[in-house]
Amino acid sequence: xxxDISQFVxxxxxxxxxxxxxxxxxxxxxxxxxxxxxxxxFRAAHSIKGSAGTFGFAAVSxxxxxxxxxxxxxxDGKREMTAEIRGLMLEAVDRIRxxxxxxxxxxxxxxxxxxxxxxxxETMLASAHGCPDDKSQPAQRTAVATEPAAPIPTDxxxxxxxxxxWEIVFVPEPALLRSGNDPMRIxxxxxxxxxxxxxxxxxxxxxxxxxAPEDCQLQWRLALPGTVDEAAIREAFEWVEDxxxxxxGRVGDAxxxxxxxxPATAPAHTPAPQSAGTAERPVGSNGAPVERRADAASxxxxxxxxDTLVNMVGELVITQAMxxxxxxxxxxxxxxxxxxxxxxxxxLERNTRELQEAVLSVRMLPINFVFSRFPRVVRDLSTQLxxxxxxxxxxxxxxxxxxxxxxxxxxxTHLVRNAIDHGIESPERRRAAGKPExxxxxxxxxxxxxxxxxxxxxxxxxxxxxxxxxxxxxxGMPVPEQPSDRDIWQLIFAPGFSTAETVTDxxxxxxxxxxxxxxxEAVNGRLDIDSKPGEGTRLTVRLPLTLAILDGMSVxxxxxxxxxxxxxxxxxxxxxxxxxHSVSGRGRVVRLRGDYxxxxxxxxVFNVPAxxxxxxxxxxxxxxxxxxxxxxxxxxxxxxxxxxxxSLETNYRKVPGVSGATIMGDGRVAMILDVDSLxxxxxxxx
Amino acid sequence: MATxxxxxDSASLRQMVVFTLKEAGYDVMEAADGAAGLEAAKSxxxxxxxxxxxxxxxxxxxxVRELRGLPDYKFTPILLLTTESSDEKKQEGKAAGATGxxxxxxxxxxxxxxxxxxxG
Numbered sequence: 001x002x003x004d005i006s007q008f009v010x011x012x013x014x015x016x017x018x019x020x021x022x023x024x025x026x027x028x029x030x031x032x033x034x035x036x037x038x039x040x041x042f043r044a045a046h047s048i049k050g051s052a053g054t055f056g057f058a059a060v061s062x063x064x065x066x067x068x069x070x071x072x073x074x075x076d077g078k079r080e081m082t083a084e085i086r087g088l089m090l091e092a093v094d095r096i097r098x099x100x101x102x103x104x105x106x107x108x109x110x111x112x113x114x115x116x117x118x119x120x121x122e123t124m125l126a127s128a129h130g131c132p133d134d135k136s137q138p139a140q141r142t143a144v145a146t147e148p149a150a151p152i153p154t155d156x157x158x159x160x161x162x163x164x165x166w167e168i169v170f171v172p173e174p175a176l177l178r179s180g181n182d183p184m185r186i187x188x189x190x191x192x193x194x195x196x197x198x199x200x201x202x203x204x205x206x207x208x209x210x211x212a213p214e215d216c217q218l219q220w221r222l223a224l225p226g227t228v229d230e231a232a233i234r235e236a237f238e239w240v241e242d243x244x245x246x247x248x249g250r251v252g253d254a255x256x257x258x259x260x261x262x263p264a265t266a267p268a269h270t271p272a273p274q275s276a277g278t279a280e281r282p283v284g285s286n287g288a289p290v291e292r293r294a295d296a297a298s299x300x301x302x303x304x305x306x307d308t309l310v311n312m313v314g315e316l317v318i319t320q321a322m323x324x325x326x327x328x329x330x331x332x333x334x335x336x337x338x339x340x341x342x343x344x345x346x347x348l349e350r351n352t353r354e355l356q357e358a359v360l361s362v363r364m365l366p367i368n369f370v371f372s373r374f375p376r377v378v379r380d381l382s383t384q385l386x387x388x389x390x391x392x393x394x395x396x397x398x399x400x401x402x403x404x405x406x407x408x409x410x411x412x413t414h415l416v417r418n419a420i421d422h423g424i425e426s427p428e429r430r431r432a433a434g435k436p437e438x439x440x441x442x443x444x445x446x447x448x449x450x451x452x453x454x455x456x457x458x459x460x461x462x463x464x465x466x467x468x469x470x471x472x473x474x475x476g477m478p479v480p481e482q483p484s485d486r487d488i489w490q491l492i493f494a495p496g497f498s499t500a501e502t503v504t505d506x507x508x509x510x511x512x513x514x515x516x517x518x519x520x521e522a523v524n525g526r527l528d529i530d531s532k533p534g535e536g537t538r539l540t541v542r543l544p545l546t547l548a549i550l551d552g553m554s555v556x557x558x559x560x561x562x563x564x565x566x567x568x569x570x571x572x573x574x575x576x577x578x579x580x581h582s583v584s585g586r587g588r589v590v591r592l593r594g595d596y597x598x599x600x601x602x603x604x605v606f607n608v609p610a611x612x613x614x615x616x617x618x619x620x621x622x623x624x625x626x627x628x629x630x631x632x633x634x635x636x637x638x639x640x641x642x643x644x645x646x647s648l649e650t651n652y653r654k655v656p657g658v659s660g661a662t663i664m665g666d667g668r669v670a671m672i673l674d675v676d677s678l679x680x681x682x683x684x685x686x
Numbered sequence: 687m688a689t690x691x692x693x694x695d696s697a698s699l700r701q702m703v704v705f706t707l708k709e710a711g712y713d714v715m716e717a718a719d720g721a722a723g724l725e726a727a728k729s730x731x732x733x734x735x736x737x738x739x740x741x742x743x744x745x746x747x748x749x750v751r752e753l754r755g756l757p758d759y760k761f762t763p764i765l766l767l768t769t770e771s772s773d774e775k776k777q778e779g780k781a782a783g784a785t786g787x788x789x790x791x792x793x794x795x796x797x798x799x800x801x802x803x804x805x806g
Contacts, residue, residue, distance in 0.1 A: 003702075003705065003706050003709060003794035005702060005793065005794065007705075008698045008699075008701050008702045008705070009698075011697055011698035011701050012696075012698035012699075014697075014698075015696060015697050015698050039742075040742065042740070043695070043740050043741070043742065046740045046769075047695065047696045047740070049769070050696065050699065050738075050767075050769055050790040050791065051696050051698050051699050051791075052791075053790060053791030054699060054702070054790060054791035054792060054793070055698065055702075055791075061791070177761055178754070178760060178761065178783065179780065179783055179784065179785055180761055180762055180763040180764050180783070180784070180785030180804070181763070181785050181786070182761075182763075182804075185803065185804060189803055214760070214761075238786070239780075239785060239786035239787070242777070242780055243780075
């Protein structure tokens with residue numbers, strides 16, 4: 001039977017990256033590590049080493065061995081977890097991660113700094129232990145196991161291969177069976193090595209009344225051909241050598257004793273000396289260590305399988321909607337039947353929703369998957385910039401869609417780096433401003449209605465109105481008269497905008513807030529800024545719970561139905577004729593509480609016949625994109641629903657003004673409108 | 687066919703072990719740590735237990751000791767997965783009542799030959 005182990009490599013990589021993340025989190029703790037934390041770090045390293053070897057990443061295994069050995073010494077109390085060791089272990093984590101990333105990319109699994117880090121670990125290992133422990137033997141650092149000394153002298157004097165037959169006397173101690181070993185299995189193993197003769201010695205058996213069925217009270221004399229390798233024979237007894245007396249010799253050797261003369265007092269079954277450091281693991285009594293949620297309560301599911309499930313449920317939602325439509329329009333049925341049908345439908349709706357939620361939750365991951373990298377980012381960056389930053393993480397258990405999490409990593413990292421680079425001041429400047437020298441950066445995640453809210457708040461200098469304005473003007477960007485704060489914060493989202501006085505290698509290299517915002521909007525999210533000079537800045541990211549389902553409002557234009565994302569809708573109104581104005585060069589606008597909002601007739605955008613030509617006959621829906629607002633003119637509002645998003649690009653091609661499609665309850669396809677591109681399109685349709 | 691209980695906190699190694707054993711036709715139970723392993727062992731008597739040593743919640747050595755205390759597992763073969771350098775662990779495992787060990791890294795062939803050694 002051959003098994004292709006490459007199929008497990010993905011699982012190995014996933015779990016190793018998780019292990020590395022865990023090591024990093026523990027190593028970055030501010031407090032001293034307790035034994036369970038050190039144990040967790042050790043186990044992660046140990047696991048990576050063991051699995052890496054198995055799955056063909058010998059270099060990773062070898063590299064990790066050094067780190068594991070060092071951690072083992074810490075675990076056994078032979079060393080203290082000094083800041084230096086923590087730093088070294090963090091470095092090792094980085095190297096292992098680099099190796100595995102290289103391996104995942106299909107390259108050779110090597111890290112450039114690997115040998116240097118390995119050398120530092122070796123030096124550390126060679127150095128005297130951090131704390132005195134007389135009982136500890138010199139740490140066993142060799143990877144080679146020392147063969148247990150053979151109890152029997154071997155015939156080493158012969159030059160020519162000795163082919164005299166083997167003679168084996170095997171006297172198990174009574175408890176042998178209770179270790180799960182079975183002499184018969186050893187014999188059948190030996191039988192595969194060569195022609196085996198087994199002779200049972202029953203003379204030592206006690207009288208029937210004294211027979212203990214759970215004890216092994218027999219002895220055996222075995223013979224094997226002389227051509228059989230001695231090591232192979234010893235291997236067969238490897239597991240029981242501490243539980244028997246074994247005599248192995250060539251026929252004619254004096255060593256081959258008579259079985260009944262061998263005292264049946266093989267090494268007493270003494271428990272191996274308990275090493276002082278490995279007493280029972282502290283099991284939390286009342287101060288029980290908090291279970292790491294990733295340990296036992298998680299499963300690993302292939303993303304494709306989950307995607308299939310999500311799609312299936314999507315279909316189910318559509319079917320349910322379809323039946324619902326029939327139910328509501330089936331007036332021909334008698335009242336009672338209709339009533340029943342509706343009851344059933346109500347049930348179906350509830351079940352469907354529950355199933356949908358359950359299935360979606362499989363895709364959900366705690367946001368800690370992103371947040372957990374930030375202690376490291378903050379530590380590295382603040383050290384590099386000479387700033388003091390205290391990072392607080394709140395709500396790291398908030399769950400969101402796996403797909404979203406992956407897309408959040410870059411934008412959030414950018415925002416965090418920005419907050420440290422541009423937001424939080426140097427200790428001197430903070431002191432001068434009467435603030436504590438250590439700045440505080442708060443990452444908070446939570447729910448707000450159907451959205452996930454992520455806030456990045458710093459207590460730094462805040463955004464500088466004047467500097468932003470100045471910079472915007474000098475870059476020739478359009479700046480409104482008497483700009484509000486909100487207008488000004490919008491400016492920093494312009495491509496290429498940077499106010500950093502010095503271009504550090506941290507930020508300010510032109511990959512700016514515009515990219516961050518685009519990334520967030522690409523997942524239907526929104527990025528808002530709030531800032532007070534001298535007090536700090538808060539960036540708020542609002543995200544939908546999932547990428548697969550959208551809360552939408554269906555609107556009708558003639559025969560067509562379109563879906564508007566609910567999050568984009570500000571209000572809907574039936575305009576009066578005096579609210580509608582024509583502005584030269586900008587088409588028509590709707591005046592709303594003093595604001596003029598461009599009117600976008602949807603039937604013009606999509607070139608379809610509408611029921612109403614005059615906005616005052618239909619309805620306008622005021623929508624807001626990140627950049628602008630628009631009043632969409634439609635015939636009527638239909639209803640609010642959750643729709644399953646089907647990609648248009650996958651099934652057709654990208655269409656301006658449309659972000660996707662969905663299937664309505666009556667089986668028709670409805671386009672989901674892309675409000676951002678609609679507000680931009682307004683200039684081109686008239 | 688014999689039932690084998692595989693206990694390992696490493697999902698990838700467990701996957702490999704479980705997959706290999708299932709391919710070979712064994713019934714396989716799996717658990718991610720010693721405590722879960724002990725529960726699984728109690729729920730259904732296994733003919734063989736293969737367990738990692740270093741695991742959260744309950745390590746492999748303790749698991750062996752616990753299992754040997756159960757009437758169903760007095761004589762059941764229990765193999766520990768160990769790394770080549772841990773001779774000390776082998777002895778500690780034996781003292782706790784383990785049958786034998788399987789040295790990491792191992793491949794499916796090595797696993798099967800070791801299983802044959804205890805299940806015949």
